[in-house]
Amino acid sequence: MSDIEIARKANKKPIQEVGAKLGIPSEHLLPYGHDKAKVSAEFIKSVADRPDGNLILVTAINPTPAGEGKTTTTVGLGDGLNAIGKKAAICIREASLGPNFGMKGGAAGGGYAQVVPMEDMNLHFTGDFHAITSAHNLLAAMIDNHIYWGNTLDIDVRRVAWRRVMDMNDRALRQITCSLGGVANGFPREAGFDITVASEVMAILCLAADLDDLKKRLGDMIVAYRRDRSPVYCRDIKADGAMTVLLKDAMQPNLVQTLENNPAFVHGGPFANIAHGCNSVVATKTALKLADYVVTEAGFGADLGAEKFFDIKCRKAGLSPKAVVIVATVRAMKMNGGVKKDALGTENVKAVTEGCANLGRHIENVKKFGVPLVVGINHFVTDTDAEVQAIKDYCAERGVEAILNTHWANGGxxxxxxxxxVVELCEGGKAAFKPLYEDGLGLFEKIETIAKSIYRADSVTADKKIKDQLKQWEEAGYGNLPVCMAKTQYSFTTDPNWRGAPTGFDLPIREVRLSAGAGFVVAICGEIMTMPGLPKVPSAEVIGLNANGDIEGLF
Known part of the structure; x- marks a missing residue:
């Protein structure tokens, strides 16, 4: 059966029963139908003094077209922990509509390790992304309105940094000219659209502690520059209050359930390239107060996802993870070993072993953060015993256990x-989490530390104007911010086709951006798309309603 067919047959429980597993009273669940609800801010505040449970990160090797199954493993592990008698919850990101109708598909797991309602989760869900889109575009409208009515802030119309967003892949909107059509429509200028998950508002919602913190962070966003290059903030436009109103409900985490009726918090979804790629701090912290074990994931491979989870989310939120699961597959190892996608079904132990270099690099990197780990081999039916054993042997040589998982077919x-x-790692007391670099390190030095320590670059190259910009931000008080690296997810380098564990390369920094509200500096390496396009044959072509009125084609 397909994922959506499995999800449709789910024996879902009323969301109040799922909340009761975590001790959430029904009056503090704000229901959206019968199977999903938001957890009230009042309840979240009431449990703030409770001790935290154990935080477990699920990350992966660099993604390949063969598929890794990181979210599926996250969901499966949550079910698995409950199956062995532990009180566990999962925390994952919400799905963006653009990739759903493009080529990536949804973000609810797969097979018998899914979160339901799958259709709702992958479509409008509880409206969080729509609220973020509206808040973002309200600010865009108010900036242009301010310029139209006299521009008392002296904004340089050539230096409006705030683009518009929509939650869809639409390459035609990447670069536009707005305010055409005469005097009544304002001052013509170049502009553009990003996808909603790339909005700084999304990153802020996922890092803010509460509504007061949210409003302050929104106000801190830099939206434009004057002719003297001084920044204009969102609070100068007086948009932060109204934006907070639009985001009031979106700040509350969403509670749903797995196929095995275990609690799942699904909240937020910042782009894992241009932002930190993790679910919201509010959802994670709430889960930690209510469950003994909380399983969460970070976007893409460990070089982007885990590094940002540790150096941005954990640093800023004061989180201390106890264990890490690195997801790998035999198929992906073979691709890293040089096998083409159409030949992945044929046994090739040599290619598996050669491809394990990519996994080995991620193992080494995770160890640098002081968190113990296990490798989870996500099983595919074409895997042979010899290929699985090759991964286990490779990991054993590096002092790490690798375990074959069949959660896609068998659930928890x-x-x-x-x-x-994972329980053994959490209870072993060996976790000594520490970020990769100190807050006080210079911004360029932070970039170099990540590039050399995590990617294994020989050097970082950047124009003088980029280094000067970083120095200016340091002088303006932003030097203590962490760095968010924006690069391809497919390789440790900026070349998406360079698989494995490359060495002997330089990392070019093309541009740097200050996300002052979110609280990080973005270093853009190579070409990063903040508004994806649809593929030649988008998934949307096969999505529709059947004769029974059920949705088909989502995956």
């Missing part, structure tokens, strides 16, 4: 061994 039952290992 198929990942119990990994769940037990």
């Amino acid at each position: 039952e198929g990942i119990k061994e990994t769940a037990k290992k």
Whole structure:
């Protein structure tokens, strides 16, 4: 059966029963139908003094077209922990409409390790992304309105930094000219659209502690520059209050359930390239107060996802993860070993072993953060025993256990061994989490530290104007911010086709951006698309309603 067919047959429980597993009273669940609800800010505040449970990160090797199954493993592990008698919850990101109708598909897991309602989660859900889109575009409208009515802030119309957003892949909107059509429509200028998940508002919602913090961070956003290059902030436009109103409900985490009726918080979804790629701090912290084990994930491979989870989210939110699961597949190892996608079904132990270099690099990197780890091999039916053993042997040589998981086919039952290992790691007391770099390190030095320590670049190249910009931000008081690296997810380098564990390369910094509200500096390496396009044959072509009125084609 397809993922959507499995999800449709789910025996869902009323969301109040799912909340009761975590001790959330029904009056503090704000229901959206019968199977999803928001958790009230009042309740979240009431449990703030409770001790935290154990935080477990699920990350992965660099993504390949063969697929890794990171979200599926996250969901499966949550079910697996509950299956061995632990009180566990999961925390994942919400899905963006653009990739759903493009080529990536949804973000609810797969097979028998899914979060439901799958259709709602992958479509409008509880409206959070629409609220973020509206808040973002309200600010855009108010900036142009301010310029139209006299521009008392002296904004340089050539230096409006705030683009518009929509939650859809639409390459035609990447670069536009707005305010055409005469005097009544304002001052013509170049502008453009990003996808909603790339909005700084999204990053802020996922890092803010509460509504007061949200409003302050929104006010801190830089939206334009004057002719003297001095910044204009969102609070100068007086948009932060109204934006907070639009985001009031979106700030409250969403509670749903897995196929095995275990609690799942699904909240937020910042772009894992241009932002930090993790679910919201509010959802994670709430789950930690209510469950003994909380399983969460970070976007893309560990070089982007885990590094940002550790250096941005954990640093800013005061989180201390206890264990890491690195997801790998035999198929992806073969691709890293040089096998073409159409030949992945044929046994090739040599290619698996050669491809394990990519996994080995991620193992080394995670260890640098002081968190113990286990490798989870996500099982595919074409895997042979010899290929699986090759990964296990490779990991054993590096002092790490690798465990085969069949959660896609068997749900929580198929990942119990990994769940037990994770409990062992959490209770072993060996976690000594520390970020990769100190707050006080210079911004360019932070970029160099990530490039050399995580990517294994020989050097970082950047124009003088980029280095000067970083120095100016340091002098303006932004030097203590962490760095968010924006590069391709497919490789440790900026070349998406360079798989494995490359060395002997330079990392070019094309541009730097200050996300003052979110609280990080973005270093853009190579070409990064903040508004994707649809593929030649988008998934939207096969999505529709069947004769029974059920949605088909989502995956």
